[in-house]
Every structure is written in C-alpha cells, then in structure tokens.
Amino acid sequence: MIGFDTTKLPKLDINNPDGFTQILDRLKRFFADNKDKLLPVTLAAQNYSQKMEQVSSFIEAYTQKTCPYCGTVCCAQKHGLPEFGDVAAFLSLGHTPPYYDLHLPLSGACQFMGPRGCTIERIIRPYRCTWYFCDPLLTQIEIGPTAHYNQFIKLVQQLADARGQMLTLFYEIWTANLTIMDER
Numbered sequence: 133m134i135g136f137d138t139t140k141l142p143k144l145d146i147n148n149p150d151g152f153t154q155i156l157d158r159l160k161r162f163f164a165d166n167k168d169k170l171l172p173v174t175l176a177a178q179n180y181s182q183k184m185e186q187v188s189s190f191i192e193a194y195t196q197k198t199c200p201y202c203g204t205v206c207c208a209q210k211h212g213l214p215e216f217g218d219v220a221a222f223l224s225l226g227h228t229p230p231y232y233d234l235h236l237p238l239s240g241a242c243q244f245m246g247p248r249g250c251t252i253e254r255i256i257r258p259y260r261c262t263w264y265f266c267d268p269l270l271t272q273i274e275i276g277p278t279a280h281y282n283q284f285i286k287l288v289q290q291l292a293d294a295r296g297q298m299l300t301l302f303y304e305i306w307t308a309n310l311t312i313m314d315e316r
C-alpha cells in the first residue's frame with residue numbers, strides 16, 4: 133500500500149475563515165507558478181481520477197438504493213469543506229475548487245447538498261465524502277454478491293494507493309519549494 137500521512141500538510145482550519153482562505157490562495161498560486169515542476173503530480177493525478185471514476189460508479193449503485201430512505205443524512209457543512217490534500221488533488225487535475233461558504237453553521241446541511249443529493253462532481257468533493265460508509269451502506273455492499281464485494285475492496289485500495297502516490301509526489305515538490313514560497 134502506498135500511504136501518505138496528510139497530517140504533514142498545512143491545516144485548512146474551518147474555524148478560521150481568514151487563515152483558511154490565505155492557505156487556499158497560497159496553494160492555488162503554487163500550482164499556477166509551478167506547472168512544469170508539478171508535471172509528475174499531474175500525471176499521477178490522472179491515475180487517481182480514473183480510479184475515482186471506477187469507485188464512484190460502484191458506490192453510486194449502492195447509494196441510490198440506500199440514501200433516498202435515510203433519516204439521518206450524513207452531509208453536514210463541516211464534511212463538505214476540504215482538507216489541504218483535497219485541494220491539492222483538485223488542482224493537480226486542473227479543477228478549480230468550488231467556492232466555500234465558511235460562515236455557514238458547520239453542523240448544518242452541507243452547502244453542496246441539493247434536493248437530489250450532492251451537486252458537485254465526486255472528484256471535487258473532499259476525499260472523506262467518498263471514504264465514508266455508514267452502516268446501512270456497508271451492509272448493502274456486504275450482503276451483495278461476493279464478487280462485487282471483492283471488487284469493492286480492490287477498488288478502494290487502488291484508489292487509496294493512487295492518492296498516496298499523487299500526494300507523496302506533491303509533498304516532495306511543495307517542500308522543495310517552501311523557501312521560495314515563503315519569501316513571497
């Protein structure tokens with residue numbers, strides 16, 4: 133397994149809107165200023181995106197059966213706000229992060245929740261949104277065909293590996309250029 137410890141990355145503090153925005157802007161600037169250096173990350177991100185598509189179609193087959201009947205929808209605002217690694221992943225794929233409303237109540241409904249579920253593409257949702265499996269959802273997957281369950285385990289492992297590889301490469305380039313960044 134190719135893991136990456138995301139606690140090594142700067143923290144996007146959702147309780148500090150100004151600090152959150154400053155770090156987000158700094159990260160966007162880093163991507164804009166270092167396109168060539170970040171090419172290996174961009175390539176690794178393509179693999180991550182492919183794995184995410186595969187996982188997404190698998191998960192959605194199950195969420196369509198489970199979520200419409202849910203009495204305790206898990207999508208709170210605090211869950212829809214990204215971590216630093218999430219935004220690095222969006223930018224590696226050339227996606228612009230969505231606007232985050234940092235003044236909404238964190239325990240209220242996620243700003244991206246619509247009448248028919250999440251309104252943003254899975255690839256620009258926080259990673260935790262894909263990784264979260266409530267008990268009813270897990271049960272649906274577990275009681276399904278064994279081949280499906282085995283495929284699910286394989287896919288989520290491949291997704292985690294692809295993300296680990298992408299963030300490892302990003303971190304190397306980010307830290308190698310920290311001094312330059314800090315001078316600006």
Ligand code: SF4
Nearest residue numbers: 198199202205206266
């Ligand atoms: S993932 Fe689970 S908790 Fe979240 S909305 Fe679907 S059924 Fe409800």
Ligand code: SF4
Nearest residue numbers: 207212242245250261
């Ligand atoms: S899945 Fe979408 S609506 Fe739910 S918490 Fe994540 S971003 Fe928000």
